[in-house]
Amino acid sequence: MCGIALVLSGGLVVAPSTAAAAAASGTRFPDEREGVSVGELEEALRRRGPDSLRRHSFHLCADGTVLVDGGDGVGGGVGATELCFIGATLQLRGAEPVSQPLVAQSGSVLVYNGEIYGGIHIANDQNDTRSLFSSLESCCSCDLHVVDSDEAYPCCKSVGKSVPQILSTIKGPWALIYWQAASNTLWFGRDAFGRRSLLVHWPTPADSRFILSSVSPPSFSRNNSASEVNGLESATDPDFSGHTKVSYWEELPCGVYSIHLKDLDTNATCMKEGRVIEVRKHNWTNSLLHTLIRWERKSTVPIVDGLIPGKCSVDEGNHHLSPSFRNSREAEDSTTHRVLIALRKSVMLRTNVNIMYQGDLTTLKDDELAPIAILFSGGLDSMILAALLDQCLDPKWTIDLLNVSFDGPLAPDRVSSLAGLKELQRISPLRRWRLVEIDTDLANLKGESEHVMSLIHPSNTYMDLNIGIALWLAAGGDGWVNGQDGHRNKYKSTSRVLLVGSGADEQCAGYGRHRTKYRLGGWSSMDEEMRLDVQRIWKRNMGRDDRCISDHGKEARFPFLDENVIQTLLEIPLWEIAKLDEPVGKGDKKILREVAKLLGLQEASFLPKRAIQFGSRIARESNRKNFGSNRAANQASAGSVEVGKRNH
Structure with a gap:
């Protein structure tokens, strides 16, 4: 298990779609860092990956020039965009220890949290992250894969697969953030079933940065359960639509995403307050994966006398x-x-x-x-x-x-x-x-409960908290x-x-x-x-x-x-x-x-x-503590009540 994060800041407004970018035109996004700090992110990620912790930063100028600052956050000049990658590693695979972020001679950067059980060959003595990085670096870097569709292009036959094609082949849980230096493109995402966490912070008037992280720092999520966000809801992507109130953090919907940062002077939508950049969501290219995601079963209803009834008891007649x-x-x-x-x-x-x-x-x-x-x-x-x-x-x-x-x-x-x-x-x-x-x-779990509340964030109901506490204590093994x-x-x-x-x-x-x-x-x-x-x-x-x-x-x-x-x-x-x-x-x-x-x-x-919350009896104790009794909790539908709130 690893912890990964990216902080993108300076002169850009990252929006889920072109529709959202247009809506953002009336909103002021000052480059103020009122939200989570890089240090807080590192502290939270280190708990996930205690074996090593590193960061790698560079600045991207509007003309595409990259200035590596060595992680001290200095340099780049006015209007430059900073990308800060953080990787905390729990070393479980490979013959030698590997520290993240991985940085190639080309300038590409990868932070990865996952395991590969198929799709990409991993030798017994190899590390998953290094093997994946090698495969990603062989990918085609032409603009077609980022700004057009996810179809196969002639270039791929001679150069290699596209990034979405590589990620679509992986069997196993994963979340990643990958900077493809050859195309000045930021790729990120999580597997089709979301088995590894990846949270996203979309820019707001209070914090204009675009942030990805495996987990929310306790100091920030505790007091930022919900805030108004104007103009960043996508009208085209159902995963991002329908929000009037969202948390500082959201669960990133499963899939592969890209932000094309090439030639920002011409490819970004220039506005008074900065440049608006679009996040694109890409299709999975593996047909089997599409089948699993649709989750369609061929045989659902038993056949009785040649008919397909709406309901059939197998044991009757x-x-x-x-x-x-x-x-x-x-x-x-x-x-x-x-x-x-x-x-x-x-x-x-x-x-x-x-x-x-x-x-x-x-x-x-x-x-x-x-x-x-x-x-x-x-x-x-x-x-x-x-x-x-x-x-x-x-x-x-x-x-x-x-x-x-x-x-x-x-x-x-x-x-x-x-x-x-x-x-x-x-x-x-x-x-x-x-x-x-x-x-x-x-x-006896006051401090522990507050800590787990930050871990389940942006989930925030009593049921989520009860399950989270039970899982957290069980995983501790103490x-x-x-x-x-x-x-x-x-x-x-x-x-x-x-x-x-x-x-x-x-x-x-x-x-x-x-x-x-x-x-x-x-x-x-x-x-x-x-x-x-x-x-x-x-x-x-x-x-x-x-x-x-x-x-x-x-x-x-x-x-x-x-x-x-x-x-x-x-x-x-x-x-x-x-x-x-x-x-x-x-x-x-x-x-x-x-x-x-x-x-x-x-x-x-x-x-x-x-369920664990009932089998361990934490739900019963939580109901008594927070609602007075199990009966009162049931009347209030306690499981769906947000922590700290009551239904009257």
Whole structure:
């Protein structure tokens, strides 16, 4: 996990579209730095990337001349644009340590936060960032790729792919900021599912800079939850439209973006207060990626007597079903194995200790230390991840299971985690499993709660805060373990890689609202709700969760959101994914329950869905603290209430 940032300032107004640029013509944008400072950004990013922190700055004159200032922020002259790149590194891949930003002899600059599991070849001893930088530097730099469309041009056949083409091939989570010196173009973006955080600050009258950052500094986000922003809403891009009030920071929508800074005297829209530059959003060029983003399933509604009903109960009237559907048990077994294989490969890619940075592994000589941990509730998703990790990880390593509770041994997740530990010990008795019990009291978390509030920013509801606190504490790994002598000993996990079950519920109908949609509108309605969940997971979940987990210098990895896993699940008929006519704990996430049985997890295969805020009981404690009681919180729809506000 790394932390990346860019601060672009001086003489430019960066707007999401030409329409926004036109709207900005009546707004004064003084070059005043009333917002976050570079030092504050560095302090926040260092927590994500504790192994190294660097910055690289240069000034860009209107005629395209680049003046490197060595990072002291001096130079460039009046009207020059300054670009300041910041990179904080958590070293996890490669044979040698790598510090960011990477700067090429050409003058190109890259800060990257992500892993590459396909699309670009990475040798076992290579670093992802360096390999990607080499691929990007071979890209075509002609203006057509920036100012026109994303079609293939003849130039690419002889020179190389375009930047959007390279980024579209990457399998794995990523966010990046890349200065392509040959074309004077700034490229930035995040992967199609938003698995790595990237926030954007659009210029405002109070702070005219354009800023990208993995995380918001605590000192600034705390008092800047919402402010009026005039003239910077895009009328053409739905991801940026419809805002009358926005935070200082916004989640950058998934995709690849560019700002062309070549010949600003002629290519920028000159105004009294400065030059307006347009941000362009580029199309993904990978057809498979388009398929995954659309999230369209071929088989949604079971066929009954040749008809496609709005709703069908699989368990009722099986004699009416077509022979292919009636004899589906063999097909179900086949699809279950396909999902199991896809998930195993996903876990293996994300937990290959042989390609982890060996400098860290040399500190793990003690057999009791664990290189990889799991955010562990004892529920279906985390039990599957634990069993698969056991198959993928060398037996010499311990596996840490991180479990957080706000009600000691009484929290549902603590009860299920203890039961889950016993089941894991049964199916893999030779593995050293370590359940780390992270106990806390919400009343004692004043400073920690304020810190987490800055991490979830721009998310700002009580539900976001509750989930954020639970994830942040779990990722910290600071708890207790029960020794063989019966004593409870203090322990802090040193695992830098954490497996997280995000994406399982969205793809396999694990939420109560999926059951409601099915009851009211049948298969198609349920499918549409699941598609909506997947397509908005970047905004609702991933950025927030990434920021909370990575704040400890840990890296979250999400096996259920692997591109191959998503594709495999989409190829399976919906009625084999879930059967919501069946009871809770059986029909929901049916396919994953079958996977659990194949792994020998009989008890876990029947566990009902329980969100972390309820399983850890932080939601109950938060409701009592902030609303007086659970009943009052439910009446106020506490989950959607902004922190510090009440519904009356």
